[in-house]
Amino acid sequence: MFDRLVSFVREQYATNEFIPLHAPVFRGRERELLVDTIDSTFVSSVGAYVDRFEKDTAAFTGSPRAVAVMNGTAALHIALVLAGVERDDLVVTQSLTFVATCNAIAYCGAEPLFIDVDRHTLGLSPGALGAWLEEHARIDDDGVCRTRDGGRRIRACLPMHTFGHPVDLDALVAVCDRWHLVLVEDAAESLGSYYKGRHTGNFGRIGVLSFNGNKIMTTGGGGMVLADEAIGKRAKHLTTTAKIPHPYEFFHDEVGYNYRMPNLNAALGCAQLEQLPAFLASKRALAERYIAFFAGTDLQPIVEPEHCRSNYWLNGVVCDNPEQREALLKATNEAGVMTRPIWALMNRLPLFANAPRGPLDNAEWLEARVVNLPSSVTPDTP
Numbered sequence: 001m002f003d004r005l006v007s008f009v010r011e012q013y014a015t016n017e018f019i020p021l022h023a024p025v026f027r028g029r030e031r032e033l034l035v036d037t038i039d040s041t042f043v044s045s046v047g048a049y050v051d052r053f054e055k056d057t058a059a060f061t062g063s064p065r066a067v068a069v070m071n072g073t074a075a076l077h078i079a080l081v082l083a084g085v086e087r088d089d090l091v092v093t094q095s096l097t098f099v100a101t102c103n104a105i106a107y108c109g110a111e112p113l114f115i116d117v118d119r120h121t122l123g124l125s126p127g128a129l130g131a132w133l134e135e136h137a138r139i140d141d142d143g144v145c146r147t148r149d150g151g152r153r154i155r156a157c158l159p160m161h162t163f164g165h166p167v168d169l170d171a172l173v174a175v176c177d178r179w180h181l182v183l184v185e186d187a188a189e190s191l192g193s194y195y196k197g198r199h200t201g202n203f204g205r206i207g208v209l210s211f212n213g214n215k216i217m218t219t220g221g222g223g224m225v226l227a228d229e230a231i232g233k234r235a236k237h238l239t240t241t242a243k244i245p246h247p248y249e250f251f252h253d254e255v256g257y258n259y260r261m262p263n264l265n266a267a268l269g270c271a272q273l274e275q276l277p278a279f280l281a282s283k284r285a286l287a288e289r290y291i292a293f294f295a296g297t298d299l300q301p302i303v304e305p306e307h308c309r310s311n312y313w314l315n316g317v318v319c320d321n322p323e324q325r326e327a328l329l330k331a332t333n334e335a336g337v338m339t340r341p342i343w344a345l346m347n348r349l350p351l352f353a354n355a356p357r358g359p360l361d362n363a364e365w366l367e368a369r370v371v372n373l374p375s376s377v378t379p380d381t382p
């Protein structure tokens with residue numbers, strides 16, 4: 001079975017060499033725009049490509065405003081600051097995520113509150129969140145959600161669209177509204193993913209994208225804050241050292257961050273964004289081939305949830321049992337086809353071991369079974 005899988009993956013990439021989990025592809029105007037940036041001398045924190053990349057990303061996602069920053073983690077940090085997260089607050093999130101989601105919470109001096117995921121989305125479960133809040137939270141006279149035991153403020157909710165599959169957004173928005181939680185979407189993995197026709201990252205007050213080298217498109221390192229005009233303006237100010245615009249005077253009106261994206265990276269982003277529709281088509285076609293391959297086996301390919309169009313950034317399968325997961329990982333990696341287990345749950349890391357949490361049965365079940373498969377754009381892409 002795993003021999004057949006190795007041959008199948010090798011066919012997709014037409015190579016006998018090592019096949020990585022995800023490699024970037026540069027087949028557009030990357031060189032041209034990078035050389036243009038160098039020739040202009042505006043390689044750093046000011047330049048026309050930053051403005052263009054922000055406008056093009058806003059247009060692609062349908063977000064009123066997009067603010068480019070140096071990576072997705074920085075975008076998450078700023079998003080939480082703008083959501084009003086402060087020291088000792090709790091921020092609801094899933095334990096099945098990449099560590100950056102929780103690190104950003106910690107940068108604010110806040111603590112994650114781990115809630116279970118749904119098996120079909122791999123993302124934060126609105127049902128589990130609603131149930132936890134009913135039992136453990138209250139809304140005080142000041143309109144703030146706090147824990148009943150200890151009175152800690154629960155400020156925000158930070159779901160993550162795992163591997164590009166959107167969480168159940170309608171239900172999650174309703175729970176957040178009911179409990180006065182500010183919804184911030186970690187859409188780092190879901191550029192090009194839609195829920196009921198609307199791009200992920202646009203459902204909460206703020207959304208965050210990543211353009212790290214392993215994402216669906218890359219700027220080398222980079223991230224984006226998606227928000228409305230007013231919050232977008234604040235994000236720009238805070239990420240550019242909170243400087244009051246002036247031709248030559250330096251004046252800063254609060255503690256700001258130097259989180260802006262350099263123009264060199266934005267130039268790469270402009271060239272990559274032009275190819276995003278082709279990347280998305282390639283990934284969808286690859287996912288369909290994986291799904292057909294696994295039909296009739298005891299491995300379940302992860303498919304886009306109902307009402308969603310996923311970007312299929314990373315393909316994955318749910319193994320029948322943990323032993324099969326081990327066997328798959330061993331057979332494929334030894335054959336030079338890279339596969340990887342899903343992340344260890346965040347509550348297992350020493351840094352978040354004491355964070356409050358609800359039951360995590362689905363997260364634990366998935367942790368023991370999910371394996372990611374090679375998912376780079378395939379060479380047959382037009």
Ligand SMILES: *Cc1c(COP(=O)(O)O)cnc(C)c1O
Pocket residue numbers: 071072073074097098100101160186188189210211212222223
């Ligand atoms: C990639 C990623 C980020 C951001 O990562 P950066 O490397 O800082 O751009 C955040 N959250 C998730 C879930 C991610 O996969």
